[in-house]
Amino acid sequence: MTNTDEAGAKRPRRAEPISKHIARNGAVSYRFQVDVGIRPDGTRDRQRFTFPTLAEARREYRRITTEVAAGAFVRRDSTTVAEYLSRWLDSRRDVRPNTLTGYRHSLKPVIEALGGIGLQHVRTADIDALVTVRLSGTPIRQRDKRGRRAAEVLIFLRERAEGAQYNEILAALGEPGIKSLDRLVASGGVVRIGRGRYVAVEPRDPQRPRVPGSVSPRTVVTMLVVLSSALDDAMREGLVSRNVARMVKRPTVEHHEMRSWTPEQASQFRHHVRDDRLNACWLLTLAGLRRSEILGLRWSDVDFDAGTVSVAQGRVVVEGRGTVTGDPKSKRSRRALPMPVDVLTALRTFRLRQAQERLAIGSQYPDTGLVAVNAAGSPIRPETYSSQFAQHAKDAGVPFIRLHDVRHTAATMLLDSGTTPSATAKWLGHDPAITLRVYGHVYDDALAAAGDALMGRSRITGEQKR
Structure with a gap:
């Protein structure tokens, strides 16, 4: 035609x-x-x-x-890594404050090292270099991540004190040079002083911030996981065409066997705290509840008639904000647990004691509605609860473990007693898959017995069944 x-x-x-x-x-x-x-x-x-x-x-x-x-085209956008990640963090209203603080801490080295790069121009090599720096033993100064093309544009402009025209840059450096010019203008490295004329801007502070090294592989993996999540959202927004963070090989994280008490050691601790004022709280800890769940527990969450304790909120320490009361850790954390008789008895005793303390103090007694309060009615701080636990463990003569490791003890005891993984996960407020992955070692003997059963042998006697 x-x-x-x-x-x-x-x-x-x-x-x-x-x-x-x-x-x-x-x-x-x-x-x-x-x-x-x-x-x-x-x-x-x-x-x-x-x-x-x-x-x-x-x-x-x-x-x-x-x-x-x-529908796969990504529009040109001058947003930098620092601008996007800051906006992404500010928009994360779907996570707890403590979790958001962890995200900010994980992304801080990314913003420091790569923040000036355009989001659409970050390469896998840039992130891989950051991983190397984070794992290395000596902190190094942040490298200029603007790339070779940007360096060529800056050299070209610095050789011309009066600046250079757009067409001159295009003729000398081609379209890649123009793309780098656009990024430099967006980041402030180049200024447009007239119609189509550009000049380079010398950095005010040639000293770049340091990116610390000698961090653990687990810390680096956490950084990559959070960054990957942020770039996944950038893909959904149409800002980038692919997630370069997912292409970076993650360092191997050394597995450490979790520490826990034996049933005998747990019983020894329980016997030691039987006369302590917070005995009911320690029993809830031994039952596998998180510290935040115990400190956020209200008397209205305890149903003595039904014999249940409901987890409906938690109290955690948030950096810069102190102790904050909010939703539980996850949706699975919301649960109603039928408590053993001795736990309910300890809770009744504790409620009666608090009533006596309220009468003694009078109108000055704060009405928090919380279970875990001190003798003056004030909520017990998370760090205080952990330090008291450590002291009780020492006095009881049992091995020192973290307060959170008592949940491992509870999970192990539940699985070892024959409780199904799904029931154990529901009790702990976990995903069943996570429960099996973390506590699968409990089933080693059971699996060995199953293998013997297939061969018609009894693991108890070792004799061939007739």
């Missing part, structure tokens, strides 16, 4: 809308425009693309139009 010009002459129809442009200095480039989507106001979002050669322009035109048609 052909088109007719004003003179009536026929000319072949151009297959691709790519135009040739010749600058005043003779530099040749090839341009095209593509509608890449619709803006929020309903107008077309048309972008112009420029390339130094016709072959590259044709190749990119086909790629871009194909991605636009498939």
Whole structure:
């Protein structure tokens, strides 16, 4: 098919809308425009693309139009890594404050090392280099991550005190140089001083912040997990086409066997605290409840008639905010547990004691409604509860373990007694898959017995069954 010009002459129809442009200095480039989507106001979002050669322009035109048609095209965006991650952290209203604090701590080295790079220009190699730095023994100064092309643009501009025109940069460095120029303008490394004229800006502070090293592989893996989650959201927002953090090989995390008490040691601790004022709380700890769940437990959550204790909130320490009361750790953490008689008896005794303390203090006694309060009625602080536990363990003559490790003790005892993994997980407020993965060692003997049973042998007697 052909088109007719004003003179009536026929000319072949151009297959691709790519135009040739010749600058005043003779530099040749090839341009095209593509509608890449619709803006929020309903107008077309048309972008112009420029390339130094016709072959590259044709190749990119086909790629871009194909991605636009498939809904996979990523619009050019000048958002930096620091800007996006800061915005992502501020938007995480779906996690507990303590969890959000952990996210900020994990992403801090990413922002320090890669924050000035455009989000769309971060490479797997950049993140891999950061992993190497974090694992190395000596802290090093942050490297300039703007890349070789950006360095070429800066050198080109610094050689010209009066700056350089857009067409000069395009002619000397091509389209890759123009892309780097755009990133440098967005990050403040280059300033546009006039129509199409740019100058380099010398950094005010040549000393770059340090990125600490000698951290554990587990810390690095946590950093990569949080970063991957943030980049997954960036993909869903259409800001990046792929998640480069998921392509980084994660360091191997050394497995450490968890520490726990034997049933005899747990019984020894229980006997030691039987006359302690917080005996009911220690029994709840031995029952596998988290510290935050015990400290957030209210008397209204204890149903003596039904014999249950409901986990409905938690109290945790949040950096910069102190102790905060909020939702439990997860949806599975919300649960109603039928408590043994001795736990319910200890709770009744504790409630009676608190009533006596309230009468002694009078109107000055705070009405918190919490179970875990001191003799003056004030909520017990998390660090105080942990330190008292450590002292009781020492006085009881049992091995020292973390307060959280008592949950491992409870889980092991439940599984060892024949409780199903699903029931154990529900009691602890866990995912059943996590329970099996973490506490699978409890089943070693049971699995060995199962194997013998298949061969018709009794593991107890070792004799062949007849």
